Amino acid sequence: MNTGNWQWDTFFEAFPLILEGLGITLGLTVATYLFALIFGFVWTLLSAVRIKPLRWLFRWIMEFIRSTPPLVQLFFIFFAWPMVPVVGFAMSPFISAIIGLGVHFSTYIGEVYRSGIEAVDKGQWEAARALNFSTGHKWSKIIIPQAIPPTIPMLGNYLIIMFKEIPLASTIGVAGILNLANSYGAANFRYLEPLTIVAILFLVLSYPSAILINKLERKMNRRFDKKEPTGSKSLSEEEKEGAVS
Amino acid sequence: MTESIVSYKDVHKSFGDTEVLTGINLDIKPAEKVAVIGPSGSGKTTIIRMLMTLEEPTSGNIIVDGSNLWHMEKNGQLVPANEKHLRQVRGDIGMVFQHFNLFPHMTILDNCMSAPVHVQKVDKKEAKQLSIEMLEKVGLGDKLDSYPSQLSGGQKQRVAMARALVMRPKVMLFDEVTSALDPELVGEVLEVIRDIAKEGEMAMVLVTHEMEFARDIADRVLFLDNGVIAEQGPPADVLENSTNERLQSFLHRFRS
Ligand SMILES: Nc1ncnc2c1ncn2[C@@H]1O[C@H](COP(=O)(O)OP(=O)(O)O)[C@@H](O)[C@H]1O
Ligand SMILES: [Mg+2]
Numbered sequence: 001m002n003t004g005n006w007q008w009d010t011f012f013e014a015f016p017l018i019l020e021g022l023g024i025t026l027g028l029t030v031a032t033y034l035f036a037l038i039f040g041f042v043w044t045l046l047s048a049v050r051i052k053p054l055r056w057l058f059r060w061i062m063e064f065i066r067s068t069p070p071l072v073q074l075f076f077i078f079f080a081w082p083m084v085p086v087v088g089f090a091m092s093p094f095i096s097a098i099i100g101l102g103v104h105f106s107t108y109i110g111e112v113y114r115s116g117i118e119a120v121d122k123g124q125w126e127a128a129r130a131l132n133f134s135t136g137h138k139w140s141k142i143i144i145p146q147a148i149p150p151t152i153p154m155l156g157n158y159l160i161i162m163f164k165e166i167p168l169a170s171t172i173g174v175a176g177i178l179n180l181a182n183s184y185g186a187a188n189f190r191y192l193e194p195l196t197i198v199a200i201l202f203l204v205l206s207y208p209s210a211i212l213i214n215k216l217e218r219k220m221n222r223r224f225d226k227k228e229p230t231g232s233k234s235l236s237e238e239e240k241e242g243a244v245s
Numbered sequence: 246m247t248e249s250i251v252s253y254k255d256v257h258k259s260f261g262d263t264e265v266l267t268g269i270n271l272d273i274k275p276a277e278k279v280a281v282i283g284p285s286g287s288g289k290t291t292i293i294r295m296l297m298t299l300e301e302p303t304s305g306n307i308i309v310d311g312s313n314l315w316h317m318e319k320n321g322q323l324v325p326a327n328e329k330h331l332r333q334v335r336g337d338i339g340m341v342f343q344h345f346n347l348f349p350h351m352t353i354l355d356n357c358m359s360a361p362v363h364v365q366k367v368d369k370k371e372a373k374q375l376s377i378e379m380l381e382k383v384g385l386g387d388k389l390d391s392y393p394s395q396l397s398g399g400q401k402q403r404v405a406m407a408r409a410l411v412m413r414p415k416v417m418l419f420d421e422v423t424s425a426l427d428p429e430l431v432g433e434v435l436e437v438i439r440d441i442a443k444e445g446e447m448a449m450v451l452v453t454h455e456m457e458f459a460r461d462i463a464d465r466v467l468f469l470d471n472g473v474i475a476e477q478g479p480p481a482d483v484l485e486n487s488t489n490e491r492l493q494s495f496l497h498r499f500r501s
Contacts, residue, residue, distance in 0.1 A: 123346035124348065126297075126346060127342065127346035129297070130299070130339065131339075131364060131408070131409075132332055132335050132412070134363075134364070135328070137363045137364070141363060145350045146348075146349065
């Protein structure tokens with residue numbers, strides 16, 4: 001068994017095999033992220049409920065999920081949840097990974113939303129009230145369009161952080177790139193090249209994303225220093241479009 | 246005698262342990278212009294915020310056009326109002342804030358249009374037409390597509406007025422609407438308020454430190470002090486001929 005020197009043959013043989021897992025890895029990333037974005041909103045709502053003991057309970061649960069390792073949560077969902085009487089049931093590795101990692105990261109996303117909402121000036125709420133907006137319109141027309149855009153860079157950061165945790169899914173058998181590299185390694189007794197490929201793929205994907213998010217962040221900062229439009233479509237624009245069609 | 250459009254009946258307001266308003270009784274007639282003056286911290290803002298439903302009175306009642314604002318009837322009993330009831334009654338009230346509170350993510354036109362469209366369900370074309378007319382009236386017909394950040398303080402405040410006016414409230418509240426402005430911009434805003442006042446039919450409550458302006462525009466001036474209306478009457482009586490010492494020393498600070 002030769003473990004030391006680099007072999008290009010192995011590299012080129014392993015590369016296409018491992019690349020096949022890229023779709024799964026990326027698909028899992030996107031699905032988990034979407035799950036976290038949506039479920040994060042649920043946390044934002046739950047941690048703002050009026051009834052104090054409930055609010056404390058929800059915040060405590062959030063804190064608990066955040067301070068437990070995602071790997072443990074993943075194992076729990078995949079191995080322990082099906083054993084729970086009455087409510088428990090088994091899920092595929094892919095679905096388990098979406099839920100396990102998605103719930104974990106949703107607690108962070110929920111905090112991001114909350115910080116964005118809290119940053120909206122008190123006067124905006126009061127103006128919405130003075131103009132007699134319904135609760136729904138207050139949120140959809142006034143608060144959310146101001147609360148979310150400044151948090152986009154933060155949300156982007158969590159996407160990258162989450163992307164780097166996605167290989168955890170290989171531990172429950174999701175056939176992503178790490179899992180395939182591992183199998184290749186086990187079958188051929190060579191780990192150097194396949195794992196290098198995994199590292200390269202992650203670097204190639206997350207480094208440009210990080211740069212992109214950095215740029216986005218600077219752009220957002222500039223925009224919000226000047227308090228300029230936040231990109232939501234305006235009423236009169238909608239109308240102009242309506243008039244054209 | 247005409248019915249009041251707004252009545253405060255023994256309204257009290259405390260923040261924590263401090264009672265800021267200790268029994269406000271006030272009737273405002275339709276189309277009446279009321280100026281509220283008084284030392285800083287005397288509760289002027291609180292009085293009108295309770296009418297705008299931004300603060301809830303600790304006790305007492307506020308009646309708006311015959312409806313109890315903060316209470317509603319349920320099985321023959323008065324219970325605290327829910328949001329639905331508040332929305333119904335609040336529709337008669339409009340407010341202009343000291344710090345404008347324009348929506349920064351909307352154009353000037355959308356700032357004015359959004360409430361008519363979403364709240365009053367006015368047809369979009371009509372709402373746009375009304376908003377443009379109102380913005381022209383406050384002298385901003387050429388700024389429709391600008392964003393609030395691109396305007397001066399005086400212009401922002403005029404947009405805020407157009408935004409409130411386009412809802413056609415029966416009572417309009419002004420909370421020191423010129424005190425956040427650079428001195429040279431105060432005039433243009435007061436001018437617009439004068440125009441609105443001249444049009445007549447709407448009642449106006451103006452918290453202000455502009456004594457000259459209060460004298461010109463108001464039918465009645467209230468002097469708020471120690472949590473009560475300490476003095477009230479026609480502008481000349483309150484601003485010139487009162488014997489109330491606290492009022493005199495308060496007014497003294499505005500004469501130079
Ligand atoms: N939300 C609040 N919480 C606590 N105290 C308040 C609040 N709003 C106003 N006050 C207090 O109530 C008093 C009256 O305030 P305000 O109505 O703003 O006075 P004015 O407008 O006459 O200056 C002040 O002492 C102020 O500190
Ligand atoms: Mg005040």
